[in-house]
Amino acid sequence: MHSEIPNAEKILACLLENLEEGIQVVDSDGKTIYYNSVMGKVEGIEPSEVLGKKVSEYLEDVKEDDSTLMNVLKTGEKIVGLIQHYSNGYKKKVTTINTTVPVTVDNKVIAVIEISKDMTQLKELTESICKLQNLDKKLNRHYTFKDIYGNNPTMKIAIEKAKKASVSSSSVLIYAETGSGKEVFSQSIHYDGLRKDKPFIPINCAAIPALLLEGMLFGTEKGGFTGAENKKGLFEEANHGTILLDEVNSLEPYLQSKLLRVLQEGYIRPIGGTKNIDIDVRIIATLNEEPEKLIESGKLRKDFYYRLCVLRINIPPLRERKDDIPIFVDKLIEKYNKILCKNIRGIDDVMMKKLQEYHWEGNVRELTNVIEAAINMADYNSILTENYFDFRIAYENCNNDSDITANNEGCFNLENYMSDIEKKIIERMLKKNDFNVSRTARELSISRQNLQYKIKIHKLVEE
Incomplete structure (x- = not known):
């Protein structure tokens, strides 16, 4: 390499120092020979204090037997995507996802490289979101079928299916475009159903990395991995209640497989645990893409889909039920008059027609934002006209082919x-x-x- 690329060592050192991941390299004795500044920030230690030392010598929380670097040095087998919790040099708990790889020459391990991704802030954020969701639940801020509006025939079918699902304990799959009301339907099924007095725990599967989500769902037991603690998972927290798996298609296939087992067998096993825990949890799952296409592309396991889809509800997009737009507008004006202390008396016919002609890519959520914005702009005791709306709404249809x-x-x-x-x-x-x-x-x-x-x-x- 030296003969092929001038200044190869300097180039490599510059590359390693400018990565977003922490990099540590130990020699055949387990002593650190490289430790970049990112790793130093994660572990709260200056690189100069680490060089020439084993991990257990500068991190009190990590024993030599628990060190991934030492284990790979002994076994010669790489470890991919392992979660670790431990105390850094500032005695602060950190969470990392590590990949540890041996470097071998003539079948002998001469060094080990560890790549660490700091997940501490993301872990804290996801836990905070879960706490806020639980607080929101305790304050009884939830939707019921009274919050679902619509006289459109297709919408009425979806509402009727959801009402029947609420008196059942079978799994429910809700398919709808983003912004169409999947959360409203999910909460209505729970809070108007048999389990309304039990926990309802929503989880945005797309927002949480798979490796963190697994521990959050199933819990952890001490000794399962470095720094693991005895901690209940969300399935255990939701026992006898409902878990909403929002955008379930974003789950990794191996997690879909684990959830399939939970659905079929009715128990979970915490990460690092040896005992099964019986659970009675009703699952509501949502998709924002057509399930048939997801199965075809390999993003959704077919067996997992069939087990979820005992009861399937399709919520039509707003553009396919534009006859419901006047109902939504009236309800939204009533809602935001109270919130914004306005007295909007309605909307003129010209603007209502334009709202019904608009395509509504963002569905009900977009309509809600548009009405809220217009009411903010409108004068007290006025009627909403096109002057109060974003020109993309008022003039979208001047681009139509019909014009x-x-x-x-x-x-x-x-x-x-x-x-x-x-x-x-x-x-x-x-x-x-x-x-x-x-x-x-x-x-x-x-x-x-x-x-x-x-x-x-x-x-x-x-x-």
């Missing part, structure tokens, strides 16, 4: 079409700002002179 017309020769004039769109947007923004040119120019992110020129060529005058 595109050809001239008498069958040709489409793009320049005239774009000019017409520009005129409509500028006219709308001028009206919103009472024809204040400076304010309108700022909102359109153009200069005042440019706006005055466009007002002139489009012949826009204040009425």
Whole structure:
């Protein structure tokens, strides 16, 4: 390597120092020969204090038999993705995910490299989220079927299925696009059901790394890995209640396999434990992608899907039930009048039509945000008009194919079409700002002179 690449050692040292992961290398005696600054920050120790020492000599919390570096040095077998909890040099508990690899020459281990990813903040964050969710549950802030609105026939079918699911203990799978109300349905099934007085624990599977999630779900027992403590898992905490596995398709296949076993056999085994714990937990799982496509792509195990999908509920996206939009708007105006201390008296017909024509990629969540924003902008005791809405909502449909017309020769004039769109947007923004040119120019992110020129060529005058 030295003969092929000039300054190879300097290049390698620079690379290792600028990685986001901690790197430690020990020799055949287990003594540290390399320790980058990232590892030093994780463990709260200066690299100069570590060189020439074994891990057990500078970390009181780690015994030699528990050290992954020493174990790999003895066995010659690499360890991938192992969670470790231990006290650093500041006596603060840290959590890392480590991969430890032997370096062999002539079948003899001459060194061991350990790559550590600091997960301490993420672990603390996920635990805080769980505590907040449990506090929220204790304060009785939850949804029931009274919070689900809709007269659309497809929506009515979904609501009826959910109501029947609430009086059952079978697993439920809810498929819907993001923002369509999966959480509202899930909570309604629990809080209007047989288990309403028992725990309801929601888990966002996409937000928690698999290696942390496994311990959170099943619990840990002392001795299972370095620094492991006796700790109940969420399944045990939710006994006789419900666990919501949100975006369950984001789980690693091996975790899907473990959950399948829990569903089939009705017990869990904590990480590092030897005894099974019987549990009675109802699982509600949600997907934001079509399950058939997920199975085909290998993201969702077929056997896991079939075990979850005892009762399947499909929630239609908002664009497929636009007849429900007036109901949502009325309920949202009522809600935000109370929260924002307004007295909005409704919405005009022009704007309601535009809301029903809009595509709503973000579904009910997007509609909720749009109405809240409009009410914030509206005057007290007024009616919501297009002036209070983001222009992407008010003018989205001026791009529709139905607005595109050809001239008498069958040709489409793009320049005239774009000019017409520009005129409509500028006219709308001028009206919103009472024809204040400076304010309108700022909102359109153009200069005042440019706006005055466009007002002139489009012949826009204040009425």
